[in-house]
Amino acid sequence: MTSDSASTTAYGHACLAYDDPAALDARAVAHLAAGLAAGEQVWLVAPGDTDSLARRLDRLPGRDDALRRRALRLLPVEHAYRHDEIVDPEKQVRAYAAATTEALAAGYTGFRVFAEATTLVRSVAQRDAFTRYEHLIDRWMRHHPMSAVCAYDRRELSEAAIAELACMHPETNTDGLFRLHAGGGEAVVELAGELDPSNHRLFAAALDRADPRPVDGRLVLDATGLRFVDHRSLLHLGDHARRHDATVVLRTSRSAPARLVELLDLHDVRVEVVP
Incomplete structure (x- = not known):
């Protein structure tokens, strides 16, 4: 990224490549805390069960209260992306569009996601579908009150694979030369x-x-x-x-x-x- 925040773009869609889980969790805490402070509903989407996801947010101010109010939701990655091993781009956009609508109807100012999506992009076929989804959701977010950070693990993905994903975001912390968004x-x-x-x-x-x-x-x-x-x-x-x-x-x-x-x-x- 270009700053200490998780995203500095007007509508907020960033790619975060990481190799340090502790640093990733610190980014998630900062991103989600900013969303809660802005009155948004926030989701952490990552591998693991809800208890393990909660532990990753131990340092999030007001975590337990936010969970009780459902201002904060913790979703195992397979629950947030329910369209088999290869993501269906259009269905996934519709799912997040519905989540945004529900958040607004519940009185939140917007909808914010921090997603650790490495398990969804390991194969060539997965990345082909997921990069298509990344652009579709980017177009949707441009005009709706949703923002997202998409995190990918450098320890599991090649730099070439991460470059395929990073270039579809308006902001990234990678060394990719171009961005199409x-x-x-x-x-x-x-x-x-x-x-x-x-x-x-x-x-x-x-x-x-x-x-x-x-x-x-x-x-x-x-x-x-x-x-x-x-x-x-x-x-x-x-x-x-x-x-x-x-x-x-x-x-x-x-x-x-x-x-x-x-x-x-x-x-x-x-x-x-x-x-």
Whole structure:
């Protein structure tokens, strides 16, 4: 992360890679305490039974009272993600949307989750489904009062596997070069960081998993946070545009992408240079 808080984004969706369980629990306590202080309902979702999850929150102020009031809920990971070994992305979003609605109806100001999801992403098939879910829930959270930290154990997952997950979040504590996440306003997607030869295949996979759809024949991407993009990633954008019979509109503060698009003769990609 970029600060001591679990998330500093406007709508709060962060990827936390960890290798120290004690440090993870401290992050969970801080994240959930902030939610309780804001009047939100908060969930800890992690492997183990409810007693073991409660012990992980020994240092959470007012833990027992919050549990009695159901302001705090402790859910074994298999109870929160009930769609077999491979998560069903759409069903899982609907489940969290329902939980948010219930929290608001009960008088809470919002809904906050700290989820340790390593067991759900060990295989290639699991990660393919879960990264799709990460983008769908990111889009939903962008416009609803839910926030989440998604934690993944470096001791069990490779750096390449974690990179697949981290790049689908607006915030992460990993060293990944780029992030693809939900956009605001007219932009369907926002891109940040750098797209270079080292990660263009990961970008192609992320773009396929997010699968942003055009509106009225245009797919607007906010790339003002993108410091660099090479021709390979622009070609991936062109391929995506053709698959959806649309024009990709790449909004950026840099002029170099426009020159590349012209040199590559990418008729399906248009660059708009904005201040």
